[in-house]
Amino acid sequence: MKTLQKRLLSALLPLALLGGILAVPPATARTDRLVIxxxxxxxxxxxxxxxxxxxxxxxxxxxxxxxxxxxxxxxxDHAFDTRDACEKSYNVNAYWEPNTLRCLDRSTGRPVTP
Structure with a gap:
């Protein structure tokens, strides 16, 4: 008799637990509120x-x-002004070097102050 009770108990226990879980409504959160x-x-x-x-x-x-x-x-801007001054210079040996942006003397190759 005890073995029959143990078998019934072991068979009904999972069913009872499953029924208890299904009987409880699922927990839901309210999402219609905004917390600022x-x-x-x-x-x-x-x-x-x-x-x-x-x-x-x-x-x-x-x-x-x-x-x-x-x-x-x-x-x-400084090079532009220097070029203008070099081109207007009365020194006939002065010429404007565009690569170095300097006014140079034709005979010596040294910078000239226009």
């Missing part, structure tokens, strides 16, 4: 810090590029 925080959390602070760091880096790089462009412009 004040915006002061660690993640937003870190994102703001990274954004500021990236902005500072790009600003520094833009400043370097602009300085370089301005330097090249000043160099070309």
């Amino acid at each position: 925080e004040n915006g002061n959390n660690a993640m937003s602070n870190e994102e703001a810090r990274q954004s500021k760091e990236q902005w500072d880096d790009t600003r520094s790089l833009r400043k370097k590029v602009n300085t370089r462009v301005e330097k090249e412009f000043d160099k070309a």
Whole structure:
């Protein structure tokens, strides 16, 4: 008799557990609510810090590029003025060298002040 009870118990136990699991409704979360925080959390602070760091880096790089462009412009502008002065010079041996952007003396090859 005890073996029959053990068999029935072992057969009915899984069914009873399965029935208990199916009888309990599944847990669901409500998704119709929106939680708005004040915006002061660690993640937003870190994102703001990274954004500021990236902005500072790009600003520094833009400043370097602009300085370089301005330097090249000043160099070309100075060469243009020097060429005009060299061409208007009364020194007949002075000529403009476009490769070196200098006014040179034909006989010596040395730079001439126009």
